[in-house]
Amino acid sequence: MKNPIGKQMKEGIITNNPTFVQLLGMCPTLATTTSVMNALGMGVAVIAVLTFSNLFISLVRKLIPKQIRIASYIVIISGFVTAVELTIKAFFPAIDASLGLFIPLIVVNCIILARAEAFASKNNPLMAVIDGISTGIGFTLALFSIALVREILGTGKIFAASNGTGGVQVLGSWYSPATVFLLPAGAFLTLGFILALVQKIAEKMEEKNHKKEVERFIDEAFAAPAPAEGESTAAAAEEEGGAD
Amino acid sequence: MGNIFLIMFAAILTENFIFSRFLGICPFLGVSNKPSTALGMGMAVTFVMTVSSAVTWAVYRFILQPLKIEYLKTIAFILVIATLVQFIEMFLRKYVPALYGALGIYLPLITTNCAVLGSALLNIQKGYSFGESVAFGFASALGFTMAILIFAGVRERLAFATPPKCFKGFPILLISASLAAMAFAGFSGMKLG
Numbered sequence: 001m002k003n004p005i006g007k008q009m010k011e012g013i014i015t016n017n018p019t020f021v022q023l024l025g026m027c028p029t030l031a032t033t034t035s036v037m038n039a040l041g042m043g044v045a046v047i048a049v050l051t052f053s054n055l056f057i058s059l060v061r062k063l064i065p066k067q068i069r070i071a072s073y074i075v076i077i078s079g080f081v082t083a084v085e086l087t088i089k090a091f092f093p094a095i096d097a098s099l100g101l102f103i104p105l106i107v108v109n110c111i112i113l114a115r116a117e118a119f120a121s122k123n124n125p126l127m128a129v130i131d132g133i134s135t136g137i138g139f140t141l142a143l144f145s146i147a148l149v150r151e152i153l154g155t156g157k158i159f160a161a162s163n164g165t166g167g168v169q170v171l172g173s174w175y176s177p178a179t180v181f182l183l184p185a186g187a188f189l190t191l192g193f194i195l196a197l198v199q200k201i202a203e204k205m206e207e208k209n210h211k212k213e214v215e216r217f218i219d220e221a222f223a224a225p226a227p228a229e230g231e232s233t234a235a236a237a238e239e240e241g242g243a244d
Numbered sequence: 245m246g247n248i249f250l251i252m253f254a255a256i257l258t259e260n261f262i263f264s265r266f267l268g269i270c271p272f273l274g275v276s277n278k279p280s281t282a283l284g285m286g287m288a289v290t291f292v293m294t295v296s297s298a299v300t301w302a303v304y305r306f307i308l309q310p311l312k313i314e315y316l317k318t319i320a321f322i323l324v325i326a327t328l329v330q331f332i333e334m335f336l337r338k339y340v341p342a343l344y345g346a347l348g349i350y351l352p353l354i355t356t357n358c359a360v361l362g363s364a365l366l367n368i369q370k371g372y373s374f375g376e377s378v379a380f381g382f383a384s385a386l387g388f389t390m391a392i393l394i395f396a397g398v399r400e401r402l403a404f405a406t407p408p409k410c411f412k413g414f415p416i417l418l419i420s421a422s423l424a425a426m427a428f429a430g431f432s433g434m435k436l437g
């Protein structure tokens with residue numbers, strides 16, 4: 001049997017990626033991906049809130065009456081969000097200035113509430129923490145990839161600080177930055193194209209899996225029959241294949 | 245008075261919640277299938293946001309500030325909004341059943357709509373007075389309703405379009421949203437308020 005922790009990690013980061021597969025938390029995804037540094041700041045903040053809220057909700061899951069669980073989750077989550085907000089304000093004022101409103105708005109980020117309701121309220125604290133970390137990393141990677149495209153096309157640089165200084169020049173001086181990628185329109189556009197790419201890859205993988213399954217089915221159908229009743233089983237297999 | 249007009253104009257057009265601030269994207273993508281559902285959601289949001297702007301402003305000014313616990317505003321506001329939505333739902337069900345029938349299913353969704361909490365926090369951040377806060381909440385919600393209605397119209401047309409297979413569904417929606425956002429970016433040349 002496969003290691004459940006590794007499986008959970010893969011689930012959160014790839015197969016059930018909160019942004020690309022579940023399409024949750026679109027507001028921060030679009031708003032905070034103007035630069036890679038902003039995206040990473042937002043990602044780390046979400047990882048912190050998600051891990052702690054998952055842990056705490058899992059710990060108290062048996063104490064909360066069913067009827068008021070959503071309200072209780074929101075209070076727990078907003079407590080951790082406030083803690084993270086104050087920490088960022090104190091130690092990373094530049095990130096606070098550029099993310100602004102979107103740090104307190106982590107409270108209403110559907111990813112966190114969805115994980116609390118769907119996972120943390122039903123599993124033990126260890127698994128809840130792992131789920132929080134992996135979903136958080138999945139979210140961060142999604143933000144990172146969107147921000148990478150937007151920042152490179154929008155400014156020609158990556159890893160610039162929040163105020164626009166510094167950063168590594170990626171594209172040469174021949175490239176005139178397309179500022180539209182830093183505007184809201186560019187955010188929608190980039191996410192649209194990335195989602196199309198994700199769908200394309202998923203389609204390809206499904207095709208491959210389907211092909212494999214069909215091959216296995218044919219192998220089994222033709223390898224199984226004993227010599228004496230070869231004809232009838234082959235016919236049955238054909239019939240089955242036709243019905244499929 | 246002129247100031248309030250400027251705030252409202254800016255909130256609807258130049259700083260539209262959806263197309264320039266990215267607030268309320270989830271309902272924007274989720275319930276914009278048909279103009280009628282979009283209008284229902286828009287009306288529910290307008291109602292809740294106007295009332296919540298007034299109430300959260302009062303909570304901040306008369307409870308949090310005197311006690312010097314402004315840093316708890318996120319928790320306080322989300323609780324106020326959740327309670328408010330519940331109250332509005334009960335009130336409408338009892339006294340205005342027709343309106344409840346129209347808005348009913350959208351109301352619970354509004355608690356986790358970041359536009360509502362966002363407008364409450366923006367009111368405080370910008371230091372608006374009571375009247376300005378209410379005007380800002382109301383106008384932002386109108387801008388939200390307009391955006392979601394426009395987009396519902398676009399989506400009806402999209403149903404007949406034949407994009408490449410991998411663009412079907414969300415990708416093509418987001419790309420059309422991008423075009424709409426470009427149109428709204430045209431308003432940002434006007435610096436207001």
